[in-house]
Amino acid sequence: MNDHVERMVLQGKVDLPFTYSAGKTASRFFVELRDHQRIMGKRCPRCQRVIVPAQLFCKECFVETDEWVEVGPEGTLVTFTIVYRKENHHPKEAPFAYGIIKLDGADTSMVHFLGETDVTKLEHGMKVRAFFSEERKGHILDIECFRPIS
Amino acid sequence: MNPHVAVIGVSQTRFEADKGYEAIIETVFKVVREAMRDAGINRDDLDSIVTSSVDLWDGRTASNQMLTDVVGSIMKPESRVAGDGLGAVFQGMMAILAGASEITLVVSQCRGSMGDHYEISNWVFDPIYQQTLGLDYLSAGALQANHYMKQFGISQKECARVVVKNLRDAQNNPYAQVAREATVAEVMDSPMWAYPIKEMDAAPISDGACAIILASQEEGKALSKNPVWILGAGSCLDSHYLGDRDLTGGDALIRASEKAYAMAGIRDPLKELDVAEVSAAFSYQELLWTELMGFCGRGEGAKILQEGVTSMGGVLPVNPSGGMIAGNPVTVAGLTRLVEAVLQVRGEGEARQVRGARRALAHGTTGCCGQGQYVMIVGN
Numbered sequence: 001m002n003d004h005v006e007r008m009v010l011q012g013k014v015d016l017p018f019t020y021s022a023g024k025t026a027s028r029f030f031v032e033l034r035d036h037q038r039i040m041g042k043r044c045p046r047c048q049r050v051i052v053p054a055q056l057f058c059k060e061c062f063v064e065t066d067e068w069v070e071v072g073p074e075g076t077l078v079t080f081t082i083v084y085r086k087e088n089h090h091p092k093e094a095p096f097a098y099g100i101i102k103l104d105g106a107d108t109s110m111v112h113f114l115g116e117t118d119v120t121k122l123e124h125g126m127k128v129r130a131f132f133s134e135e136r137k138g139h140i141l142d143i144e145c146f147r148p149i150s
Numbered sequence: 151m152n153p154h155v156a157v158i159g160v161s162q163t164r165f166e167a168d169k170g171y172e173a174i175i176e177t178v179f180k181v182v183r184e185a186m187r188d189a190g191i192n193r194d195d196l197d198s199i200v201t202s203s204v205d206l207w208d209g210r211t212a213s214n215q216m217l218t219d220v221v222g223s224i225m226k227p228e229s230r231v232a233g234d235g236l237g238a239v240f241q242g243m244m245a246i247l248a249g250a251s252e253i254t255l256v257v258s259q260c261r262g263s264m265g266d267h268y269e270i271s272n273w274v275f276d277p278i279y280q281q282t283l284g285l286d287y288l289s290a291g292a293l294q295a296n297h298y299m300k301q302f303g304i305s306q307k308e309c310a311r312v313v314v315k316n317l318r319d320a321q322n323n324p325y326a327q328v329a330r331e332a333t334v335a336e337v338m339d340s341p342m343w344a345y346p347i348k349e350m351d352a353a354p355i356s357d358g359a360c361a362i363i364l365a366s367q368e369e370g371k372a373l374s375k376n377p378v379w380i381l382g383a384g385s386c387l388d389s390h391y392l393g394d395r396d397l398t399g400g401d402a403l404i405r406a407s408e409k410a411y412a413m414a415g416i417r418d419p420l421k422e423l424d425v426a427e428v429s430a431a432f433s434y435q436e437l438l439w440t441e442l443m444g445f446c447g448r449g450e451g452a453k454i455l456q457e458g459v460t461s462m463g464g465v466l467p468v469n470p471s472g473g474m475i476a477g478n479p480v481t482v483a484g485l486t487r488l489v490e491a492v493l494q495v496r497g498e499g500e501a502r503q504v505r506g507a508r509r510a511l512a513h514g515t516t517g518c519c520g521q522g523q524y525v526m527i528v529g530n
Binding site for chain 1: 209
């Protein structure tokens with residue numbers, strides 16, 4: 001029997017709108033970004049860790065965080081990458097950079113953009129500072145990026 | 151220890167960049183049929199079925215429903231793991247250990263060619279704090295790679311040696327998608343995708359499927375002259391948010407492997423294991439995972455590779471199949487590692503056989519940067 005058949009394919013597309021609720025904790029985090037250009041964490045009443053971005057609970061102690069604490073806007077660069085491969089889902093054109101940043105006063109780190117794409121100008125452990133977007137909407141992108149402090 | 155669950159049948163497809171010449175159910179039918187033939191059983195013998203796949207990679211939702219007929223589940227209990235196939239094996243084991251099933255089929259399938267792999271992986275991230283940043287498996291992996299390499303002074307060339315080893319050994323694997331002689335220079339010259347990960351450091355995007363048949367102790371002995379036993383198994387999860395994880399500390403994998411070793415009575419994995427199949431989607435991960443599983447000290451993954459410890463003929467060959475660098479259907483990868491481990495213990499590894507292999511490790515991960523970790527030890 002001849003196994004060869006003309007190959008048929010069908011084109012599809014998943015294009016479905018969603019509305020995600022940020023929830024009480026992240027909503028307040030976003031309002032603080034938008035209205036006061038402040039980055040907020042929440043402290044665990046048991047282990048005293050300040051969790052950033054703010055979370056409802058401490059995953060280790062498994063209790064609700066209670067105290068709101070302002071952190072940064074300066075911090076330390078834990079690690080970074082510069083993305084060169086272009087993708088549809090990128091919010092900005094490659095090359096651009098991501099960093100994991102431990103903000104001053106925080107016990108966890110946050111992931112965000114870096115405003116520097118020259119690999120020779122980025123170093124683990126360097127100090128960076130948050131820069132806020134001019135037009136802020138109550139969103140993680142209200143932080144434009146973190147830039148090295150020279 | 152007295153093992154309770156046997157692997158009595160295994161099967162895998164060839165990994166390919168595009169299996170569009172057949173439908174998903176055609177691929178899965180062949181792989182399930184072959185696993186049943188290998189185990190010497192029929193559909194009637196199956197008590198339960200576990201599948202592993204992820205909806206967006208299938209281009210639909212509740213996508214396991216399209217598999218019900220073709221995995222033999224009609225009028226039988228079936229559950230589904232939306233994650234790595236080695237994780238699905240834990241579900242299959244549980245059904246047997248609970249006494250609810252004597253013979254269980256575990257199947258994983260994925261078709262990376264259907265969509266955009268890295269774009270789909272962006273949907274893995276939480277929509278509140280991470281997804282809109284455009285993160286995906288590549289950029290998250292690059293953050294982990296750069297952290298690990300800085301912390302332990304690992305060079306890009308040392309990572310490139312993982313690629314050279316795996317592509318070379320993949321030539322012995324008839325199921326490999328990518329297999330050839332490559333050089334460190336070639337890897338270094340491949341386009342930088344996300345610093346420090348280059349195109350050749352990344353596993354290819356693949357189509358493929360894999361199936362195994364698990365059996366209880368009684369059925370394993372009855373159906374198989376020489377069953378392969380699951381001697382140890384451990385799984386562990388880390389946090390989702392990238393900033394709230396120690397990306398190089400790897401506690402999840404340390405715990406998963408220690409659990410598996412304790413069950414299997416292994417104290418020194420380097421000496422007591424004969425072969426390891428490790429799920430590394432990027433070259434640096436093979437070095438990092440081998441350290442975390444205790445094959446060497448922290449920061450020494452590249453050193454033991456350079457010394458040939460993890461090469462064919464070494465003390466503990468890692469990925470004689472070529473690993474994920476040779477083929478990487480999402481979720482199938484971990485189950486493939488178990489299939490390869492079983493073939494090694496059976497002595498059926500053909501050109502990639504590690505001589506005299508009696509105890510083999512299979513490792514799987516799920517999520518980005520190894521958020522979920524699975525380790526199994528199999529042996530005679």
